Amino acid sequence: MSAMDLTLERPRVKSSELLLTNARIVTETEVFTGTLKVQKGLISAMDRGNSRAPGAQDCQGAYLIPGLVELHTDNLEKHFSPRPGVVWPSHPAVLTHDAHIVSSGITTVFDALSVGDVIDDSNRLQHLRTLIDALAETRKAGMLRADHLLHLRCEVSFGETLQLFEDLVDHPLLQLVSVMDHTPGQRQFVREDKYRQYYQGKHGLNDSEMDTFTRNRKESARLHSDHNRRAIVAICQARGIPLASHDDATLDHVVESAGFGMCIAEFPTTLEAAKASHDHGLRVLMGAPNIVRGGSHSGNIAAAELASAGVLDILSSDYYPASMLDAAFRLACMEDNSYSLAQAIATVTTTPARCANLHDRGVIEPGKRADLVLVEPRGQLPVIHNVWRNGDRVY
Known part of the structure; x- marks a missing residue:
């Protein structure tokens, strides 16, 4: 790989919006089933209960935790x-x-x-x-x-x-x-x-x-x-x-x-x-x-x-x-x-x-970076489904 290739800036294309629902959201103090909205890389809203909005991703009860x-x-x-x-x-x-x-x-x-x-x-x-x-x-x-x-x-x-x-x-x-x-x-x-x-x-x-x-x-x-x-x-x-x-x-x-x-x-x-x-x-x-x-x-x-x-x-x-x-x-x-x-x-x-x-970062609340992990415990083993950084899916 050449030095020229390394120095080229290739910014990630930011997702305009991400809506995650039916997730067990882990905040700093509690865990509840709810919906999380992400806009421009930041958490914009967090609500209890599920959403039927078009484009909402059903997390099927998995835990949503901070990155x-x-x-x-x-x-x-x-x-x-x-x-x-x-x-x-x-x-x-x-x-x-x-x-x-x-x-x-x-x-x-x-x-x-x-x-x-x-x-x-x-x-x-x-x-x-x-x-x-x-x-x-x-x-x-x-x-x-x-x-x-x-x-x-x-x-x-x-x-x-x-x-x-x-x-x-x-x-x-x-x-x-x-x-x-x-x-x-x-x-x-x-x-x-x-x-x-x-x-x-x-x-x-x-x-x-x-x-x-x-x-x-x-x-x-x-x-x-x-x-x-x-x-x-x-x-x-x-x-x-x-x-x-x-x-x-x-x-x-x-x-x-x-x-x-x-x-x-x-x-x-x-x-x-x-x-x-x-x-x-x-x-x-x-x-x-x-x-x-x-x-x-x-x-x-x-x-x-x-x-x-x-x-x-x-x-x-x-x-x-x-x-x-x-x-x-x-x-x-x-x-x-x-x-x-x-x-x-x-x-x-x-x-x-x-x-x-x-x-x-480090906490799920409005205004913080949307660094997130969707994880499902299988017995004692946590299995990671998705990882987002600044609202972009990276895994």
Whole structure:
């Protein structure tokens, strides 16, 4: 595909009007059977009861929910590097990722790209700018069905992270930044056996190589983590970019995150940290795969336990896009928490949108964007029939 092809603007033809009836409409507070009218990409009316107007689409009692808002997924990186040593052409990788996202009911996605890594000269470092450019180019050309924004995940223990971040912070797609520290013995990997298991499997290290790797990571964290964290936070505060903590495990971690003005607590690893985050006004984000699988792959707190405590605010697909909608419906069906279907759906729509300062979407009400998903539960499995973005059908 030529550069000329990519830069051509091909705006979608907007549907003048969309009328959906006999749908179980999920609002921020309730579920009712009704009719939804869309004009010029916005929800223009919402009424209880069914319509017999010509052209009305009969939803046959399926649920109509807001388009999902995903704050943290590394799905783009997986499509760009589908196997170790394999680098896929960047623009096709973005398009395939986009199709995967939309087919999962996600209409707004924050593509989470890593700034810094635990491995020197990794694919993430070599190709970071390539992925960002491909994302921006396909978006500008009108080739993407979901609304793609940028989330930079900053590995503060890596020596070059701050310089890399400073080079990217003014990118127009950047709307969320998280600070993370994957040093062994703390946060996500407080259990070093889990750290060894994960990285030996990921990078094929023998025991001696793993010992050296662990020592080097601890030394790098000692030299860089605190300075990089404070500098990145200060830059984001000056620009008004929403901030997220990552893998907070202790009360001290949470107090520091709250002091930095962070609005989201990504993947707290303990109940203590999740409760404290909630008390300090941070919205607690957990991985949807944690709900679907019944626990954390790292041996940390189960998301269901946070739901039982009433401190689970946002679900993210993390590494598996289809998990997001699945987890929301499972959350509403669990007997040991108080989440209604409306509250469960809000964890993947309303709350993440508001945390990211996207106040034009994430809820079904007049005047909001017509980002919508028509979904029918089959047992515990939600089956997506249609997805609309700005009133246009994209799936």
